Amino acid sequence: MKVASTETGFDVETIRKDFPILSRKVNGYPLVYFDNAATSQTPQQVIDAIVDYYSRYNANIHRGVHSLSQEATDAYEQARMKIQKHFNAAKSYEIIFTAGTTNSINLVASGFSALIKEGEEIIVSALEHHSNIVPWQMLCEKTGAVLKVIPMNDNGTLNMNEFQNLLSEKTKLVFVNHVSNALGTVNPVKEIIEKAHAIGAAVLLDGAQAAPHIKADVQELDVDFYTVSAHKMCGPTGVGILYGKEEWLKKLPPYQGGGEMIATVTFEKTTYADLPHKFEAGTPNICGGIAFGAALDYMNGIGFEKIAAYEHELLEYASEKLLEIEGLRIYGTSEEKTAVISFNIGDLHPYDIGTIIDKLGIAVRTGHHCAQPVMDYYKIPGTVRASFAFYNTKEEIHTFIEAVKRAKNMLS
Amino acid sequence: MSNIKEIQNEIVDEFEMFDDWMQRYEHMIELGKSLPLIEEKYKVEDNLIKGCQSKVWVHAELAGDKLVFTADSDAIITKGIIAILIRAYSNQHPKDIIDADTAFIDEIGLKEHLSPTRANGLVSMIKQLKMYAVAYQTQLN
Numbered sequence: 001m002k003v004a005s006t007e008t009g010f011d012v013e014t015i016r017k018d019f020p021i022l023s024r025k026v027n028g029y030p031l032v033y034f035d036n037a038a039t040s041q042t043p044q045q046v047i048d049a050i051v052d053y054y055s056r057y058n059a060n061i062h063r064g065v066h067s068l069s070q071e072a073t074d075a076y077e078q079a080r081m082k083i084q085k086h087f088n089a090a091k092s093y094e095i096i097f098t099a100g101t102t103n104s105i106n107l108v109a110s111g112f113s114a115l116i117k118e119g120e121e122i123i124v125s126a127l128e129h130h131s132n133i134v135p136w137q138m139l140c141e142k143t144g145a146v147l148k149v150i151p152m153n154d155n156g157t158l159n160m161n162e163f164q165n166l167l168s169e170k171t172k173l174v175f176v177n178h179v180s181n182a183l184g185t186v187n188p189v190k191e192i193i194e195k196a197h198a199i200g201a202a203v204l205l206d207g208a209q210a211a212p213h214i215k216a217d218v219q220e221l222d223v224d225f226y227t228v229s230a231h232k233m234c235g236p237t238g239v240g241i242l243y244g245k246e247e248w249l250k251k252l253p254p255y256q257g258g259g260e261m262i263a264t265v266t267f268e269k270t271t272y273a274d275l276p277h278k279f280e281a282g283t284p285n286i287c288g289g290i291a292f293g294a295a296l297d298y299m300n301g302i303g304f305e306k307i308a309a310y311e312h313e314l315l316e317y318a319s320e321k322l323l324e325i326e327g328l329r330i331y332g333t334s335e336e337k338t339a340v341i342s343f344n345i346g347d348l349h350p351y352d353i354g355t356i357i358d359k360l361g362i363a364v365r366t367g368h369h370c371a372q373p374v375m376d377y378y379k380i381p382g383t384v385r386a387s388f389a390f391y392n393t394k395e396e397i398h399t400f401i402e403a404v405k406r407a408k409n410m411l412s
Numbered sequence: 413m414s415n416i417k418e419i420q421n422e423i424v425d426e427f428e429m430f431d432d433w434m435q436r437y438e439h440m441i442e443l444g445k446s447l448p449l450i451e452e453k454y455k456v457e458d459n460l461i462k463g464c465q466s467k468v469w470v471h472a473e474l475a476g477d478k479l480v481f482t483a484d485s486d487a488i489i490t491k492g493i494i495a496i497l498i499r500a501y502s503n504q505h506p507k508d509i510i511d512a513d514t515a516f517i518d519e520i521g522l523k524e525h526l527s528p529t530r531a532n533g534l535v536s537m538i539k540q541l542k543m544y545a546v547a548y549q550t551q552l553n
Binding site for chain 1: 433434437438441465466467486487488489490
């Protein structure tokens, strides 16, 4: 079947040619990849950047006097500047390279254990990924600080009245995801930041799910910390960033000790390097950082507004078609959401649906999406989650819907 | 009473009748639906084998010198494979259960479900069956 490709005039067919993986078959069927919220696919341009690095200028950075080391250092620092520009950070040294969002969050949580006292409070949201809950629980265990949770509403949005009630002079840090990974809800982060700042609390936003769809401006948001993973936005796995306002990054103690992060070392005293190196101990993922820069170039070449408009078109189309299936319920129905659909059909187990449609070449995520509190709220073991990217098509959605119907028939 | 190997061969023969994965899965789903369920009182935390996604409960008890398993899962495909495993391993002597292999799962085209990285609890379930067998074997000696 052919479905009119795009209403927004998005040239998806040309874009798809950039992604070699999209032409492969899985279990004898053309791959339909709808697990983009877990990991996005990689365009040839990014693959080329990786190959180029290892083929031409693989070397350790920042210390070598030789030409290769200089080339690698330049490319790595250029990538940092691309990321700075993309998120509109004021200074390039406010961009810290990390192993990804989880690592970035742990860096902040670890640092805050030196800044927070017993009885003081950290607020997180009920929509969080486990990686956003556990580091704060560990911090609270260590310091005696108290964790407070912003409850969620039925439609998967945050209860902002309750948030207001939780804020007090005890609040030191507010932590929410910009976009929920399980439901796709876009949280009202501007309002959260304003309210938190009004009582003097810092705000850390997990941008892992937002960054592939929304170009965040950290200065306009006035956010204190922002985290991103490259693999969610056409880059490689194992690399990401922490954005932090200079004043905050100066306040936080170093996270890990090692090379790169020191200025001078004697057995009596070590002085730490300046930002960003203070937080970048050891040899970093040099190639990963450079490839992350290439991924941002690639996505900016298409344009985030165009990407968001087209993905919204996919979301609307898929939601409408899915809801035609009897007994299907979509979880997370906020007005503001990214191209993520979490659903169940009757009492069918998401694992069963995912297993059957995988046999038909379709990749979705099933389970609790590392957000058990969200699943507990709905009293379900998990959901099937289809998440779209700008290289997906309505034809693929059609194939997916037919596969879901087939699974439903087999399992009922 | 057939031994484990005979039952495994029987299951392999049965699955050979099917031409494609769809039919195999449909058969497995049917088997899952017909699984003699574990008694509600045994569906407790202690008997729960935690896979990442589907829950699996197993209960074992001795009948004479044979070990009898009952089990359940909240996912029907997982339940189907449990039904197959139970058919092969239940009502057998503990020593035979300890010695038995799971190669027949591969032969019936369900190998992917027993991959240690698959998040369905089945690998842990087999380990659990064997651990019960080891425990009861000691009791019998």
